[in-house]
Amino acid sequence: MAAPQRRTDIGPPHFKEFLPPVIQKNYGDWKHHEVLSGGVMVHTANSGDKLWSVRVASPRLLSTDTIRDYAAMAEKYCGGYIRFTTRNNVEFLVSDEKNLEPLQKELNSKKYMMGGIGPRISNIVHTQGWIHCHSAASDASGIVKVLMDEFADYFTTKETPNKVRLAVACCVNMCGAVHCSDIAVVAIHRKVPTIDHDKVKNMCEIPSTIAACPTGAISPEPSKKSVKINADKCMYCGNCFTVCPPIEIHDPEYDGVAIVVGGKVGNLRSNPKFSKLAIPFIKNNPPRWPEVTAAVKKILDAYIAGAEKHERVGEWIERIGWEKFFKITGLPFTFQHIDDFVVARETFRTAATFKW
Amino acid sequence: MPKKYETPLLDELEKGPFPSFVTEIKKAAARSDMAADELGQLEKSYRDKRGYWKHGGIVGVRGYGSGVIGRYSSLADQFPDVANFHTVRINCTSGFFYTSKFLKEMCDIWDKYGSGLTNLHGSTGDLVLLGTNTENLEPIFAEFSSRGWDLGGSGSALRTPSCCVGPARCEWSNIDTLGITYSVTQEFQDEMHRPAFPYKFKIKTAGCAVDCIASIARADLSIIGTWKGKIAVDQGEVANYAKKGMKIQEEIVNKCPSKCMSYDGKELKIDDDNCVRCMHCIAKMTKALKPTGEKGATILMGSKAPFVIGATLSWVIVPFMKLEEPYDELKDLIRKMWEFWDEHGKNRERIGELVIRKGMREFLEFIGIDPVPQQVKEPRRDPFFFWTEADLQK
Numbered sequence: 001m002a003a004p005q006r007r008t009d010i011g012p013p014h015f016k017e018f019l020p021p022v023i024q025k026n027y028g029d030w031k032h033h034e035v036l037s038g039g040v041m042v043h044t045a046n047s048g049d050k051l052w053s054v055r056v057a058s059p060r061l062l063s064t065d066t067i068r069d070y071a072a073m074a075e076k077y078c079g080g081y082i083r084f085t086t087r088n089n090v091e092f093l094v095s096d097e098k099n100l101e102p103l104q105k106e107l108n109s110k111k112y113m114m115g116g117i118g119p120r121i122s123n124i125v126h127t128q129g130w131i132h133c134h135s136a137a138s139d140a141s142g143i144v145k146v147l148m149d150e151f152a153d154y155f156t157t158k159e160t161p162n163k164v165r166l167a168v169a170c171c172v173n174m175c176g177a178v179h180c181s182d183i184a185v186v187a188i189h190r191k192v193p194t195i196d197h198d199k200v201k202n203m204c205e206i207p208s209t210i211a212a213c214p215t216g217a218i219s220p221e222p223s224k225k226s227v228k229i230n231a232d233k234c235m236y237c238g239n240c241f242t243v244c245p246p247i248e249i250h251d252p253e254y255d256g257v258a259i260v261v262g263g264k265v266g267n268l269r270s271n272p273k274f275s276k277l278a279i280p281f282i283k284n285n286p287p288r289w290p291e292v293t294a295a296v297k298k299i300l301d302a303y304i305a306g307a308e309k310h311e312r313v314g315e316w317i318e319r320i321g322w323e324k325f326f327k328i329t330g331l332p333f334t335f336q337h338i339d340d341f342v343v344a345r346e347t348f349r350t351a352a353t354f355k356w
Numbered sequence: 357m358p359k360k361y362e363t364p365l366l367d368e369l370e371k372g373p374f375p376s377f378v379t380e381i382k383k384a385a386a387r388s389d390m391a392a393d394e395l396g397q398l399e400k401s402y403r404d405k406r407g408y409w410k411h412g413g414i415v416g417v418r419g420y421g422s423g424v425i426g427r428y429s430s431l432a433d434q435f436p437d438v439a440n441f442h443t444v445r446i447n448c449t450s451g452f453f454y455t456s457k458f459l460k461e462m463c464d465i466w467d468k469y470g471s472g473l474t475n476l477h478g479s480t481g482d483l484v485l486l487g488t489n490t491e492n493l494e495p496i497f498a499e500f501s502s503r504g505w506d507l508g509g510s511g512s513a514l515r516t517p518s519c520c521v522g523p524a525r526c527e528w529s530n531i532d533t534l535g536i537t538y539s540v541t542q543e544f545q546d547e548m549h550r551p552a553f554p555y556k557f558k559i560k561t562a563g564c565a566v567d568c569i570a571s572i573a574r575a576d577l578s579i580i581g582t583w584k585g586k587i588a589v590d591q592g593e594v595a596n597y598a599k600k601g602m603k604i605q606e607e608i609v610n611k612c613p614s615k616c617m618s619y620d621g622k623e624l625k626i627d628d629d630n631c632v633r634c635m636h637c638i639a640k641m642t643k644a645l646k647p648t649g650e651k652g653a654t655i656l657m658g659s660k661a662p663f664v665i666g667a668t669l670s671w672v673i674v675p676f677m678k679l680e681e682p683y684d685e686l687k688d689l690i691r692k693m694w695e696f697w698d699e700h701g702k703n704r705e706r707i708g709e710l711v712i713r714k715g716m717r718e719f720l721e722f723i724g725i726d727p728v729p730q731q732v733k734e735p736r737r738d739p740f741f742f743w744t745e746a747d748l749q750k
């Protein structure tokens with residue numbers, strides 16, 4: 001059978017077609033909401049109408065089988081209406097309270113994990129990793145899986161001082177929001193890339209390859225119609241590999257992950273913050289990266305023990321001071337922790353006030 | 357009968373309470389050779405501790421330069437069904453709302469023409485169809501577009517705009533985040549589908565400063581809802597929060613960044629003139645506190661991940677803009693920003709990097725925005741500044 005007639009530049013359908021009637025009726029007119037449990041909240045409109053949202057974890061990578069199952073449950077309990085969150089959770093939108101219990105019962109019986117609402121660990125924003133990316137220095141989905149297995153109770157029931165946003169990026173491109181997360185894992189390289197000069201000649205544009213380097217380490221190598229890399233300047237970011245594939249950066253023996261902490265995007269209480277380096281390197285140890293889980297747990301436990309209510313990880317660390325953070329967690333402080341890139345001088349301590 | 361691989365390492369990731377992506381790939385692999393080869397190659401990656409995907413080449417649907425990301429296996433002889441295994445980005449709905457009817461149709465199309473694997477959603481917000489062959493791209497596009505769905509952005513183009521849940525299900529939204537996202541997406545279809553920019557451009561819209569879409573960290577243009585007016589206080593509800601155990605002095609007043617609140621055990625007072633609208637008190641006492649007055653958005657620009665000059669957060673360019681249909685002021689601003697970028701931007705230079713390189717003055721003058729203190733944390737500390745001839749004549 002021939003394919004149907006294609007259309008171009010029509011854009012997505014209007015969202016109103018996908019809103020449940022209770023939302024269409026109360027659009028922009030919600031009064032308040034209450035978190036009923038880790039996985040259920042209820043919104044009340046000024047009209048008195050209510051909408052219950054049941055949030056369920058997903059691995060983000062979904063087969064059509066699982067999506068069909070979501071669709072079937074949405075039909076059974078939600079009039080067919082369902083949404084996804086920015087952190088890859090699924091939300092069943094229940095307009096009729098009597099469907100709330102049976103939906104939760106079915107979700108439980110199928111071992112779906114309800115949670116992620118309120119001061120808890122929500123699902124982990126992450127990237128493609130070895131599943132589908134050319135520049136991955138580690139896998140993302142695998143690390144997400146082991147971290148969420150470890151912290152499952154903090155997704156479903158247990159509370160933290162405030163929400164804890166985790167992220168995993170499989171390279172420093174950071175397609176996941178690692179640079180502004182409470183605790184995040186970012187995969188890194190640690191060796192100067194090798195250059196296949198014959199291929200560079202045919203495959204790469206020399207000026208854009210040079211411009212791709214954040215530290216100016218790449219310069220022309222005219223005799224080979226290629227480029228050379230100043231090893232003293234290279235910070236192994238791999239951007240040159242992205243624009244010029246014959247510059248090979250992958251190195252299974254030396255690639256691994258770093259852990260950064262203390263970032264946030266919300267403006268609540270304190271301004272949005274970048275994540276900062278806590279652990280410069282942990283080797284890749286698939287399939288379950290036990291050293292990564294242990295490191296994140298150490299930081300999370302210290303935060304839970306030390307933070308005031310409503311403090312995010314970064315706010316807690318700023319209150320106690322970074323020197324205290326390293327003391328409490330016992331994480332070693334190394335040369336890698338002292339910035340020598342573009343904002344270095346803003347990070348040096350220009351005061352005589354600090355803790356022992 | 358599809359192919360089958362032994363996957364002892366990946367099998368370890370089917371254990372534990374959190375839903376397993378390996379289980380998902382196996383479900384698809386029971387029907388699809390593409391998904392089976394994906395699984396086989398992934399097991400090899402886990403064994404060798406490295407990825408085996410190559411860069412995208414130029415691949416797509418007729419008339420479009422974006423929406424499809426080319427992906428090729430570097431182990432095509434071992435895993436021939438993922439020799440080419442491209443991503444198709446379908447533009448999500450505003451707010452990520454769907455019906456079961458659409459999801460089932462999407463699954464039918466994808467089972468017929470692709471691996472049966474998806475991402476709901478990709479980092480930018482697209483519905484990601486993960487892995488199909490080059491020859492399936494046109495039929496997939498025809499199936500989706502004939503049903504009213506289009507491709508999202510990729511490459512040096514406007515990327516699929518996205519937003520928080522906004523007024524659809526949140527009492528804090530100061531703007532129609534879904535409406536803005538839909539309107540901007542429709543307005544700039546050409547800029548999304550035919551890459552003509554120096555690099556990618558992302559637009560994210562949040563209804564308030566809680567910023568559930570991370571616009572301030574992840575968008576070249578960040579639109580964050582805000583208000584000009586008082587926070588209305590329902591003292592009865594304040595008392596209810598206190599009765600239920602909230603320590604209002606400690607949890608609310610002491611956490612206020614501008615110290616504009618006081619509480620004497622009975623009445624919560626807010627000095628609205630000194631409020632910076634951070635959302636902490638409102639988020640924690642949603643039944644008691646409501647912003648009133650004029651609603652609009654703060655427009656910021658320039659955030660991105662580390663490449664090339666280090667990660668940036670978006671900075672304020674327009675402290676307050678009213679945002680009402682058809683959003684002409686916003687769209688004109690976007691066009692002016694693109695004009696500046698088009699004129700001065702280098703290949704692979706994000707607009708924020710360009711503005712840092714050229715200076716805010718040149719940018720603000722170009723887009724016709726006056727300097728105001730809300731755009732900076734503090735004035736410059738050095739004595740090195742420019743005077744134009746016009747400045748000297750003032």
